[in-house]
Amino acid sequence: MVAQAYPENAPFLQVAGLTKTFAGQFALRGVTFDLRRGEVLGLIGPNGAGKTTLLETIAGILPAENGHITSRGEEIPERQIRQTLFYVPDGIRPYGEQYVAQVLSFMASVFRRSAKDVEQTIAAAGLSEVLGKRVNSLSKGFARRLLLAIGFLTPHPVLLMDEPFDGFDLKQTRNMMSVLRDMAANGRTLLLSIHQMADAERVCDRFVLLADGTVRGAGTLEQLRSQTARPDGRLEDIFLALT
Amino acid sequence: MRSLEVVAPKAPLWPLLAKEMREITGGRAFWIMFLLLCGLVGFSFLQAAELYGEASASAKDSPLLAGSLSPLDGVLVPTLGAFYLGVTLLFPFVAIRVISNEKETGALCLLVQLPYGVSTLCATKLTAILLAWAAAGVPALSAIAVWMIAGGHIQGGETLNLLFGHLLYGLLIGSIALFAAAISESSATAAIIVLAVTIGSWVLDFTAAGHSGMLAWLSQVSLTQTLRPFEQGLLSVGLVIGMVGATLGFAGLAGIWLPPGVSTRRKLLRSAICGLGICATMAAAAAVRRTIDMTEDRRNSFSAADQEQLSRLSGHLAITVRLAPEDPRFADLRRNVLSKIERAMPSVTIDIPGRGSGDGPDRYGEVNYSYGGRVDMSRSTSHREILPLIYGLAGVPPPSAPSAPDYPGYPLILGAHWPAPWFFGVLPLMTAALWWRSRRPPKITHLTEGEQS
Numbered sequence: 128m129v130a131q132a133y134p135e136n137a138p139f140l141q142v143a144g145l146t147k148t149f150a151g152q153f154a155l156r157g158v159t160f161d162l163r164r165g166e167v168l169g170l171i172g173p174n175g176a177g178k179t180t181l182l183e184t185i186a187g188i189l190p191a192e193n194g195h196i197t198s199r200g201e202e203i204p205e206r207q208i209r210q211t212l213f214y215v216p217d218g219i220r221p222y223g224e225q226y227v228a229q230v231l232s233f234m235a236s237v238f239r240r241s242a243k244d245v246e247q248t249i250a251a252a253g254l255s256e257v258l259g260k261r262v263n264s265l266s267k268g269f270a271r272r273l274l275l276a277i278g279f280l281t282p283h284p285v286l287l288m289d290e291p292f293d294g295f296d297l298k299q300t301r302n303m304m305s306v307l308r309d310m311a312a313n314g315r316t317l318l319l320s321i322h323q324m325a326d327a328e329r330v331c332d333r334f335v336l337l338a339d340g341t342v343r344g345a346g347t348l349e350q351l352r353s354q355t356a357r358p359d360g361r362l363e364d365i366f367l368a369l370t
Numbered sequence: 371m372r373s374l375e376v377v378a379p380k381a382p383l384w385p386l387l388a389k390e391m392r393e394i395t396g397g398r399a400f401w402i403m404f405l406l407l408c409g410l411v412g413f414s415f416l417q418a419a420e421l422y423g424e425a426s427a428s429a430k431d432s433p434l435l436a437g438s439l440s441p442l443d444g445v446l447v448p449t450l451g452a453f454y455l456g457v458t459l460l461f462p463f464v465a466i467r468v469i470s471n472e473k474e475t476g477a478l479c480l481l482v483q484l485p486y487g488v489s490t491l492c493a494t495k496l497t498a499i500l501l502a503w504a505a506a507g508v509p510a511l512s513a514i515a516v517w518m519i520a521g522g523h524i525q526g527g528e529t530l531n532l533l534f535g536h537l538l539y540g541l542l543i544g545s546i547a548l549f550a551a552a553i554s555e556s557s558a559t560a561a562i563i564v565l566a567v568t569i570g571s572w573v574l575d576f577t578a579a580g581h582s583g584m585l586a587w588l589s590q591v592s593l594t595q596t597l598r599p600f601e602q603g604l605l606s607v608g609l610v611i612g613m614v615g616a617t618l619g620f621a622g623l624a625g626i627w628l629p630p631g632v633s634t635r636r637k638l639l640r641s642a643i644c645g646l647g648i649c650a651t652m653a654a655a656a657a658v659r660r661t662i663d664m665t666e667d668r669r670n671s672f673s674a675a676d677q678e679q680l681s682r683l684s685g686h687l688a689i690t691v692r693l694a695p696e697d698p699r700f701a702d703l704r705r706n707v708l709s710k711i712e713r714a715m716p717s718v719t720i721d722i723p724g725r726g727s728g729d730g731p732d733r734y735g736e737v738n739y740s741y742g743g744r745v746d747m748s749r750s751t752s753h754r755e756i757l758p759l760i761y762g763l764a765g766v767p768p769p770s771a772p773s774a775p776d777y778p779g780y781p782l783i784l785g786a787h788w789p790a791p792w793f794f795g796v797l798p799l800m801t802a803a804l805w806w807r808s809r810r811p812p813k814i815t816h817l818t819e820g821e822q823s
Contacts, residue, residue, distance in 0.1 A: 238485075
């Protein structure tokens with residue numbers, strides 16, 4: 128373990144000036160925001176806003192043209208970023224021909240998780256009934272649960288999740304929100320990309336509003352309300368006002 | 371005060387290797403390749419054993435004829451030739467799975483975030499490919515076992531040398547497949563790239579056969595040429611260095627192109643550096659001329675006394691051959707004399723002047739030998755005439771040590787197709803059983819077995 132002391136209320140990580148282009152078109156334009164320990168930060172924006180690109184760029188899956196990630200004002204080396212963040216992508220079915228149990232076992236072994244951790248993860252993700260199924264044969268909802276379970280098994284202090292509730296019904300979404308809230312309460316920082324604003328409002332502590340690759344607003348719901356002069360405004364109204 | 375905790379980078383390798391093996395055996399390509407290899411290797415072995423048996427029947431009463439019967443040429447090379455065919459045409463489809471599958475399903479995005487370096491990931495994938503190659507070699511190894519059980523002779527050195535050559539060839543094909551999968555977005559594209567290289571080698575061989583100059587030089591980089599010395603019973607140190615270097619080079623290139631979070635420009639720059647490293651290794655390997663004759667009948671060497679006498683000649687021998695490379699006499703001269711002299715003497719150069727060298731047609735067929743300022747000429751392709759000529763140039767007497775006993779040969783008439791059920795029945799059935807077993811779901815109760823808390 129590498130330890131660096133820093134003040135309790137200071138941002139845990141800062142993303143500063145992140146810029147990414149595809150064929151000359153800006154996908155991200157100087158994106159800047161910060162993350163605090165144990166918070167659930169919602170990355171909010173419509174389809175095409177650049178949410179996935181932002182998460183993948185932060186996680187090092189996509190190379191960025193400009194920008195950096197810092198902690199206490201110091202840039203974090205690429206290797207340490209990989210050891211700090213884990214990104215759970217959207218819409219993939221990893222190792223489709225393998226069984227769910229094998230995929231979970233693989234991840235648990237890599238991260239040296241105990242049997243108890245694995246049991247708790249399976250219970251939290253609701254995967255018990257599909258452990259003996261192949262990943263390719265899972266429904267969209269169970270495939271999503273598997274991805275979330277992989278994320279839960281990782282020990283990284285920051286977890287980035289792309290559309291974590293996609294494919295869930297209302298009850299399943301609420302259950303998963305509860306799991307994520309517990310995780311944050313235990314000190315893990317979550318950065319969730321969510322396009323359903325009602326869901327985001329329920330689970331997130333703070334929000335980063337993204338449109339056309341640019342941050343249009345950031346803060347708690349109260350801060351955003353005062354910023355837009357809408358004291359009772361919903362996140363949806365605030366987003367529309369800022370974009 | 372709180373601390374910024376990061377994940378400890380050490381992670382066990384075994385789960386990664388097990389995952390790679392599941393990726394390989396999880397697809398049908400591996401099992402289909404194995405089934406085809408059972409048939410291919412079995413057919414080649416039976417054909418070779420039958421022909422060997424017919425030749426053995428003729429040699430029954432003739433020790434001279436029996437002396438020409440070597441199991442290496444008669445059985446092992448043709449049997450492993452079928453394995454070579456499978457490794458060339460089928461194995462790439464299996465090997466590319468270790469990367470292509472993860473690229474196509476998006477799992478690569480998870481893989482590169484695991485606490486393993488890119489070099490560890492590539493080394494593990496190459497190890498999995500090696501294990502898959504070893505498994506694919508079971509029919510060929512079983513053919514050798516069948517031959518031995520039937521009373522056939524196997525000489526350890528030449529057999530291990532041949533198997534070693536196939537191992538290096540399999541690893542080379544595997545690393546090319548790894549690289550092709552790393553630069554391709556789909557398994558179909560990766561397969562086309564690997565087959566373009568392997569089948570392209572055949573085309574190159576066919577085109578360059580019997581030619582000189584650029585085509586002859588190009589034919590040296592053909593993959594099919596790499597196995598020839600091993601099949602002839604030679605262990606060439608330079609070739610081994612070259613093949614290992616190329617394998618590591620392609621694996622290195624795969625490692626450069628595997629991570630998605632690196633810009634193409636940086637990948638190209640790193641690839642150029644890696645390419646230079648591969649070229650330097652190839653150049654160094656080409657300069658290493660040490661070869662060891664592994665054959666029992668010492669077919670690639672002169673007699674021990676001649677070998678020793680020639681190795682003592684410290685001066686430089688220059689040979690000028692006025693023969694076209696496609697001339698059969700040149701092939702005889704190269705096989706019987708030149709290649710043996712190159713291995714026996716410390717300093718030899720062989721010059722083959724081209725057609726435009728200005729020599730008249732009356733000089734065609736001459737071979738000039740120059741040593742210590744003296745020059746002599748011969749048109750012979752036999753070592754019995756040329757070795758005394760060289761000793762004469764060097765001013766040393768021909769060796770008088772007694773020659774080694776003649777190779778006895780190992781004739782064997784194998785019973786009519788008795789091993790056929792093994793290759794066409796038992797092995798395929800065992801393959802099907804293993805495939806069925808690999809498809810069964812794991813025991814859920816053992817999900818976290820062996821993991822540390």
